[in-house]
Amino acid sequence: xxxxxxxxxxxxxxxAVLAAASALLLSARSGSRVAQLIRDGEVIEEIDLSRVASExxxxxxxxxxxxxxVSVRPGSIRVTEADCPDKICVEMGWLSDQSAPIVCLPHxxxxxxxxxADTDAVSQ
Amino acid sequence: xxxxxxxILLIITLGCFTSCGWEAKSGEKTAEDKAEELxxxxxxxxxxxxxxxxxxxxxxDALLEEAQKAVTELEKKISVxxxxxxxxxxxxxxxxxxxxxxxxxxxxxxxxxxxTGGALDISVxxxxxxxxxxxxxxxxxxxxxxxxxxxxxxYGKIALNDSEVSLPAGMEIDLGSIGKGFAGDLISSVLKKxxxxxxxxxxxxxxxxxxSKPDGSPWRVAVRDPKGSGVIGVVQVTDGAVVTSGxxxxxxxxxxGTVYWHIMDPATGSPSRSGLxxxxxxxxxxxxxxxxxxxxxxxxxxxALEFWRERGDFEMILVTEDGRVLVSAGLKDAxxxxxxxxxxxxFTGEEKx
Numbered sequence: 001x002x003x004x005x006x007x008x009x010x011x012x013x014x015x016a017v018l019a020a021a022s023a024l025l026l027s028a029r030s031g032s033r034v035a036q037l038i039r040d041g042e043v044i045e046e047i048d049l050s051r052v053a054s055e056x057x058x059x060x061x062x063x064x065x066x067x068x069x070v071s072v073r074p075g076s077i078r079v080t081e082a083d084c085p086d087k088i089c090v091e092m093g094w095l096s097d098q099s100a101p102i103v104c105l106p107h108x109x110x111x112x113x114x115x116x117a118d119t120d121a122v123s124q
Numbered sequence: 125x126x127x128x129x130x131x132i133l134l135i136i137t138l139g140c141f142t143s144c145g146w147e148a149k150s151g152e153k154t155a156e157d158k159a160e161e162l163x164x165x166x167x168x169x170x171x172x173x174x175x176x177x178x179x180x181x182x183x184x185d186a187l188l189e190e191a192q193k194a195v196t197e198l199e200k201k202i203s204v205x206x207x208x209x210x211x212x213x214x215x216x217x218x219x220x221x222x223x224x225x226x227x228x229x230x231x232x233x234x235x236x237x238x239x240t241g242g243a244l245d246i247s248v249x250x251x252x253x254x255x256x257x258x259x260x261x262x263x264x265x266x267x268x269x270x271x272x273x274x275x276x277x278x279y280g281k282i283a284l285n286d287s288e289v290s291l292p293a294g295m296e297i298d299l300g301s302i303g304k305g306f307a308g309d310l311i312s313s314v315l316k317k318x319x320x321x322x323x324x325x326x327x328x329x330x331x332x333x334x335x336s337k338p339d340g341s342p343w344r345v346a347v348r349d350p351k352g353s354g355v356i357g358v359v360q361v362t363d364g365a366v367v368t369s370g371x372x373x374x375x376x377x378x379x380x381g382t383v384y385w386h387i388m389d390p391a392t393g394s395p396s397r398s399g400l401x402x403x404x405x406x407x408x409x410x411x412x413x414x415x416x417x418x419x420x421x422x423x424x425x426x427x428a429l430e431f432w433r434e435r436g437d438f439e440m441i442l443v444t445e446d447g448r449v450l451v452s453a454g455l456k457d458a459x460x461x462x463x464x465x466x467x468x469x470x471f472t473g474e475e476k477x
Contacts, residue, residue: 038341103339110339119358120337123366123404124329124348124373 035077035095037070038110039063049075049113062107070111077111079104171195172303174328180315181322181338191314195307201226202299204249204258211299215249219290227287232411233302237279240419240431245279245390247291249298255395257386262376264384270393277390305414308332308365312410329368332410336362342458348372349465350402350443357449357461357469359441365410369417370402370443371395389422398424399445406455407438416440425450429472443467 037045037060044060055073057080062068068089069081076096079089082104089104101112167188168177176195178188201223203209207216214220222230237244249258251273256262265273276294283290291297299306304327312334315323323334324343333343342360349356350370359366371385375395378384389396398421405416420428420440432440432452439454449467451459461469 038339040340043341101339108340110341112339119344119346119355120324121326121331121343122329122346122348122355123331123359123368124370 034113035072036112038112040108047072047077049077060107060109062104062109064107066107068104068107068109078102079111082107167192169195172199172300172307172328174304175326176307176328177326178311178315179324180320180334183315183318183320183323187315187318187320191311194310194314198225198303198307198310202229202303204296204298204300211297214289214291215296218293218295219288222287222289224287227284227289229299229302229306230282230289230297231284232306233299233415234279234282234284236302236412236415236419240415240423242279242390243419243422243427244301244415245277246297246299246301247277247279247282247295248388248390248393249296250294251277251390251393252298252386252388255384255386255388256376257374262384264378274393277393301418302411302414304328304330305365305367305410305412308410308414327410329373330365330410330414331361331367332365333361333363347404347441348402354465355462356441356443356465356467357451357459359404359406359455360458360460361406364406364408365413366404366406367410367413367417368402368404368441369421372402387418387421396422398422398427400424400428400442401445402441402443403428404441405438406440406458412438432472 035047035049036043039060040063049072052072052074055071057069057071060068060070066083068079068084071078071080076094078094079092079102082089084104084106086106089102089109092102095102095111095113101110103110164179164181165183165185165188166177166179167185168175169192170176171192172195178191180188200206201210204212204215206212210220210222210226214222233246237246251270252258254265254269254273276292281292281295282297308325308327308330311325312332315334321335322338325332331345336342342362345359345361345366346355347357347359347366347368348370350372369387371383371387373386375383375385384395387396388394400421403417403420405413405420407413407416416438420431420442423431425442425444428440428442432438439452441455441459442450444450447467449461449469451469451471453472456471
């Protein structure tokens with residue numbers, strides 16, 4: 001019985017540490033983070049993901065009559081459903097860093113996270 | 125009892141792992157997929173006395189090497205230091221028959237000199253040399269020496285008939301002021317011919333874009349703050365060049381503490397003191413923007429504005445000595461000022477608040 005209690009304490013502490021660590025990581029990654037929805041090269045919407053309180057979804061219509069359903073939750077964004085032929089945008093899952101944008105080529109839709117040093121070159 | 129606790133803990137732990145780790149993993153995967161899809165090739169090399177970098181999407185290394193070769197060939201032809209270069213030869217002999225390419229480039233250069241009313245003058249080279257900017261052995265020439273050299277500065281006296289060119293005695297020319305800009309056009313055309321529709325070139329600070337980014341959005345080009353290492357803002361550009369001339373690029377300090385920079389006013393034979401400390405030209409062609417950035421710098425605010433209204437085929441960003449940034453109206457949507465740079469920003473055609 002004492003053994004069981006020791007295990008419970010050890011595992012509880014471990015769980016608490018893990019929970020704290022993940023909470024820290026998540027909050028650090030969701031600092032000021034703005035997602036840009038770009039259709040045909042034009043920004044159609046900007047969403048500050050750090051201000052999203054709870055998950056919600058909306059639909060983006062493409063020029064050829066198709067659609068992408070976009071879901072937003074605190075700190076990240078994804079395409080959950082689309083009627084494009086390849087579904088690559090859906091398979092990309094949640095976007096939460098700047099490494100690569102979500103792209104739906106058939107619908108010419110791109111979702112990316114804006115950074116602060118988001119320039120490509122310096123004219124000088 | 126233990127079992128129940130363990131399973132709860134397991135769920136919590138797994139929950140943590142899925143929320144922290146799984147997402148990152150899926151992000152990595154998409155990055156790889158994307159890279160494969162777009163295939164970015166890049167090449168950095170040294171040419172025309174500066175560092176050049178080409179990034180092209182949907183290109184291979186061989187194509188970029190071909191573009192580099194085109195630049196080094198151009199460099200050889202227009203070099204004023206390589207004795208075998210066509211312009212070197214012309215400067216030594218006073219007359220010569222140029223290759224078709226070089227003759228066409230010289231014709232364009234003369235057109236740009238005339239267009240800018242002589243604010244750009246390719247025959248100012250001997251003056252630039254007298255100040256030591258070609259060798260980096262800087263000196264302040266005496267007024268009499270400058271006056272003597274200025275007698276031979278006048279692009280209008282260059283006689284070009286097809287490929288035959290002759291210079292008046294004592295005149296020497298340098299196409300360096302448009303060379304990098306033209307190199308940008310040259311690289312663009314090499315890439316375009318091979319079917320590339322997305323590339324960004326940095327030719328020693330001259331930025332030239334072919335098409336847009338692979339995702340269709342414009343390239344974001346920052347403009348250097350002439351007073352520091354930061355930037356004054358960002359220009360969005362698709363298929364075009366952003367070229368900046370500034371006193372900070374090459375300069376020396378005289379014995380009395382005066383700063384002398386390399387941008388010569390062909391009218392005075394001395395470093396240009398127009399009240400501007402940087403001029404950026406934004407337009408569709410590299411050679412045009414390269415010529416204009418120098419010319420606008422020499423013209424100063426008022427003349428530059430007049431010239432901009434007259435031409436209507438380029439946009440500009442001027443930075444004045446007294447801390448103002450003047451942006452032409454056509455960049456209203458494309459230019460985002462960096463307010464933290466401390467400058468006072470205004471767009472032309474707008475009253476000051």
